[in-house]
Each structure stands twice: as C-alpha cells, then as structure tokens.
Amino acid sequence: MSQEGYKSQSLDSQIDLRYIFRTLKKNAVFILMCVCLTGMFSYVILDHSLKDTYTVSVNLCVIPRDNTSEKLAETNIENALERSVNVLNSDTMRDQIMKASGSSRVKGNLSASVVADTNIIKMSASGTNAESAYKLLKGALQQYPELSDYFESGYVLQPLSSISANNVQKTEKATLRYSLLLILLVLAGGIGATVYLCIFTDKIHSMEQAKRLLDIPMIGSLDHVKKKSGQKALLISDQDTDHVYEEAVDRIVTSIRSEMSAEGYKTLMVGSVKENDGKSTVTANIALNLARRGKKVVLVDCDMRHPSLAKIFDATVDPKEQFSEYLLGKCELDQVLKQTEVQAHPMGCIWQKKAVAKPYRLLGSERFISLIDQLKEQFDYVVMDTPPLELIRDAEIISETADAMLMVMRQDEVHAVAVNDTVDLLEENGVTVIGGVLNMTKGERDTSKDRYGYSKYYKENAKIENAGE
Known part of the structure; x- marks a missing residue:
C-alpha cells in the first residue's frame, strides 16, 4: 500500500x-x-x-448654493456628498497639492469620509510627525476650491472650523x-x-490502528513503565517490575508459543524497524518467561553493533568469551554458552560485550549457521536479539537461520509502510513474522484487568519467593 x-x-x-x-x-x-x-x-x-502617527481633521459641510427644494432633496444631497468624497480622495487632489507646494510627493495620507446621517464630510490628514500632517491638511483646504469643476454643480463645501496645530492627535505605534x-x-x-x-500520519500510535494498517497480526502491547529507584533494567524476574507489565509479557509469550508450536518452530528472532524501540528488553523478558515455564531456552545477543543484553542482565563477560570471539574461531561453544538461573529455572545465554565493526561478515559465516543448528538440538527455544532492520542488513542475514520473527514497534515512532516493507523482505527470505508488539505504550492499558485482584496475587507471590530465598 x-x-x-x-x-x-x-x-x-x-x-x-x-x-x-x-x-x-x-x-x-x-x-x-x-x-x-x-x-x-x-x-x-x-x-x-513602525512610527508614531499624527492625525489632524476638519469637518466640511456640503450645502447648496441656493435653498431650492430640488437642491435640498435628500437624494441630491447624497449624490453631492458621494461625489465630493470621491474628489477629495482622488489622485487629482493629491496632484493639485503637489503642484501648489512645488514638491514631488505628498508626505502623509489624506482621506475623506461622510459622517453618517449628516451632510458633513470629515477630512483627515496623517503623517509621521505633527508638522507634515498639519501642512497636508492645510494644503488640501487651500486647494480643493481649485477643483470646483469636479464637484456636484450647485453645491459648495464649507469648512465648519479652522485647523490648529493644537488639534493634532498622536497615535502611538x-x-x-x-x-x-x-x-x-x-x-x-x-x-x-x-x-x-x-x-x-501512518505512524503506529494505537493497537486499533496497528491492526488496521499492518500486514501482520498484533499479539499484544507493553506499557511504558518507568524503572524504580535502583532498578537497572525492566525485567520480569525483578520483583519491583510492574505486575501489569509482567502479565502483558506472559500473554505475548503465550501467543508466541501457540504460533511456534503449531508450525514446529524453535528459533525466534526479535527485531524492530528502528533503533531505540526497546526490542532488547522485550527479547530478554520473552526468554525469561519461557524459562519460567520450564522450557529449555537460550538467549543469543546477535546485535553486535550495539550489544545490550549483557548490560540488561548486569552480566560479567570475559572479552575472550564473547559471541564474536566464537564466530572468529577463537573459542568453543562451551566457553561462550553461559548458564543463568531465573527463579530456580536455568537459561542459556550467549553474550556480546563490545561492539563489532562489520558484523555481517561473522553472522553470514558457516560457523554462525552451525551454531544455530547446535542450539536447536540442545534447547526448546533459541531467542535472538537482532539489529534494527531498516538501517543495516545484519538482521536480514540472521533471518536466514530463523524460523519466526517478532516485530517490536515503539508507539508513535515507526511508520506502517516501513513495517510492512520490512515484513515483505523477511517473508521473501522465508521467515514467518508471527506478529507485532506495540512497545512503550501510553493510554493503551486496560485497567479492567486488575479487577480480579492480580496486584495482590503478584505481591503475595513476591513475598513467598523472598521468604524462600
């Protein structure tokens, strides 16, 4: 589309x-x-x-030369007023003033208008100083009789008062x-x-919109949860993690297992279109949840440009026993495959501590393909954290070894067209995108899920686990 x-x-x-x-x-x-x-x-x-404006005005009365009924008729008076105003506002009037003053231009503005319901015309002159406004109006009063041929015949303009410099009004800018x-x-x-x-916009901002625009099923959303004081990472194995977030991860993993079991898939790559979508945290929690369920799971950090899983788990990694060293043939699988305990359940981990330049050379090697095959034989699930698909081709290479892929999208950050294009690329490589997760959401939480008292359940469960320790 x-x-x-x-x-x-x-x-x-x-x-x-x-x-x-x-x-x-x-x-x-x-x-x-x-x-x-x-x-x-x-x-x-x-x-x-802008400059301050100075304005001075005078009233002119339009009267007939004689008092005949025809001249005093309202219609004729109106015609005389209209014609007089047009003359006073005309270029001819300004030309006459310039001719009389001997200047090449008129400084200021001259305007005339009829006072409503009267036979009076108000003529005003304005300028950037009082002197120019006064001179302009004075020149107009002196010169308009020279244009008598243009006025309505039988009528004259009579000033009702004289002008004075004291009548100049100042309008501040x-x-x-x-x-x-x-x-x-x-x-x-x-x-x-x-x-x-x-x-x-086509940026994904809600589950409803994502379901309508994307070519993949949406299997869940994860709230934007702030880490508590002293919390290094948002992991479901941490008792301080929000119980609603933990439950949302559990629902997502249930959907993932259902899709993968139906097809007999064992390798899952978790990726995103853009950087900073929170995919590494989601990957870690998926692996933790699978381990909790008693499944044999191994977590592999394939994002060698920006490895973060070791930091998320606060794991100590020997630089000689990180993933890149294995792919270079400098160590063996038993040296890089580490075991960690998740609430009494074991989980395998392959860490990458330092960033690697041009990792696609290592990820495209036969040694990487052989490793994934070995892990599939030893574990129920191989969960891989992969680089963003929009920026680099590492994830495209990794997809050749994966059975399924989960797309993580940060709310308000990724465009639907980019997600669908990425999905098409993965499917061309034979990878099934089993669904999408809308991450770091605000306003998507269904508070009705707390009505059965899950909060109390999680708190009591955490106390039991602490007592057991």
Whole structure:
C-alpha cells in the first residue's frame, strides 16, 4: 500500500485525541521556542520600522448654493456628498497639492469620509510627525476650491472650523499588539500543523490502528513503565517490575508459543524497524518467561553493533568469551554458552560485550549457521536479539537461520509502510513474522484487568519467593 493509502485509511478512522495530546506534549518545547523567537524578533523589527502617527481633521459641510427644494432633496444631497468624497480622495487632489507646494510627493495620507446621517464630510490628514500632517491638511483646504469643476454643480463645501496645530492627535505605534498577534498566529500554526500531521500520519500510535494498517497480526502491547529507584533494567524476574507489565509479557509469550508450536518452530528472532524501540528488553523478558515455564531456552545477543543484553542482565563477560570471539574461531561453544538461573529455572545465554565493526561478515559465516543448528538440538527455544532492520542488513542475514520473527514497534515512532516493507523482505527470505508488539505504550492499558485482584496475587507471590530465598 502506498503512503497516500495509509494516510487515507488514517483519515477514515476515528481521530485519536490521546495521540494528538501526546504529540503536542512532545513538541511543546519546540513550539514554545518558535513562539518566543517570533515574539522577540517581531517586536525588535516592528519597533524599528513602525512610527508614531499624527492625525489632524476638519469637518466640511456640503450645502447648496441656493435653498431650492430640488437642491435640498435628500437624494441630491447624497449624490453631492458621494461625489465630493470621491474628489477629495482622488489622485487629482493629491496632484493639485503637489503642484501648489512645488514638491514631488505628498508626505502623509489624506482621506475623506461622510459622517453618517449628516451632510458633513470629515477630512483627515496623517503623517509621521505633527508638522507634515498639519501642512497636508492645510494644503488640501487651500486647494480643493481649485477643483470646483469636479464637484456636484450647485453645491459648495464649507469648512465648519479652522485647523490648529493644537488639534493634532498622536497615535502611538502598536508594536506590542502586532507582536502579540504574530505570536498567536505562530502558536495556532504550530498546534494546527501538529494536529494535521497527527490526523494524516501512518505512524503506529494505537493497537486499533496497528491492526488496521499492518500486514501482520498484533499479539499484544507493553506499557511504558518507568524503572524504580535502583532498578537497572525492566525485567520480569525483578520483583519491583510492574505486575501489569509482567502479565502483558506472559500473554505475548503465550501467543508466541501457540504460533511456534503449531508450525514446529524453535528459533525466534526479535527485531524492530528502528533503533531505540526497546526490542532488547522485550527479547530478554520473552526468554525469561519461557524459562519460567520450564522450557529449555537460550538467549543469543546477535546485535553486535550495539550489544545490550549483557548490560540488561548486569552480566560479567570475559572479552575472550564473547559471541564474536566464537564466530572468529577463537573459542568453543562451551566457553561462550553461559548458564543463568531465573527463579530456580536455568537459561542459556550467549553474550556480546563490545561492539563489532562489520558484523555481517561473522553472522553470514558457516560457523554462525552451525551454531544455530547446535542450539536447536540442545534447547526448546533459541531467542535472538537482532539489529534494527531498516538501517543495516545484519538482521536480514540472521533471518536466514530463523524460523519466526517478532516485530517490536515503539508507539508513535515507526511508520506502517516501513513495517510492512520490512515484513515483505523477511517473508521473501522465508521467515514467518508471527506478529507485532506495540512497545512503550501510553493510554493503551486496560485497567479492567486488575479487577480480579492480580496486584495482590503478584505481591503475595513476591513475598513467598523472598521468604524462600
């Protein structure tokens, strides 16, 4: 499906207000920074460019030369007013003033308008200083009689008062008002653009949307859980880990086992499209859950560019006995295959401590393929943590040895089109993508799952385990 197709499906669906709120919260600092910069620069520029305005006015009365009923008729008065205003506002009037003053241009603005429901015209002149405004209006009063041929015949304009420099009104420049207006426009634009992108995006932001847009089944979601004080990693073997998160992992593993058992699969690669999607933590917890169930499971760190499983488990690794050393033929399997206990259940681990340059050469070797075959004979499940599929080809090479693959996607971070393209690539290599997991979710938790008292169960279970130790 094309990018436009995904956007169309997103538009047809219900707008996710929680996603819009999360995105606005995430981009709030950037939007506010743009608003502040706009306010600061616009104020400086406007303060420099805008000037105070000085205005002076005079009222002119349109009266007939004689008092005949025809001249006093309302319709005729209105016509005379309209024509007089047009003349006073015309370029001809400005040309006459320039001609009389001997200047090449008129400094300031001259305007005329009818006072409602009267036969009076208000003529105003404005300029950047009081002198220019006064001179402009004075010139207009002196020169408009020269244009008498343009006015309505039978009528004259009579000033009702003289002009005085004391009548000049000063209007201060509205720098602050215009700056605030620009600030509001930028703020509205930032919020509007964010909402627009949220509505038309194909980024995976909810389970409902993922099920609609992705070509793989979604087998579960994992909440965004903050590690507690002193907690090095979010592992289900740690009693401080949130019980709802632990239960979600258990449901996901149940679905994985069901799919793999039905096809007789033993090797599972866990990967993601992008970096920092939390796949390594998910991989570790899948292996831990399988070990809890009494299954013989081995966890292999195949992400040699950014290995993290040893750090997650706080394992001490001898540099001479890490995974890359085995693939280079510098040590044997019994040296790299370590055993760890998970709540009295053994689990095999193959660690990688240091990053390796160009690991695809090692992962594409016969020694790696032979290793996976040996592990399949010794264990019920081989769980491999693999590099992001969008960036490098390591995972594509690893997929040649895997039976099944689990796709981990961080909420609000990965595009549906990227996930589907990756799935197509894996399936071309003969790997079955058994499902996807939406990771680090906010707003997806179903609190109704606590109604049977699971929290109390997990707390009591943890106390029993501690007492046994």
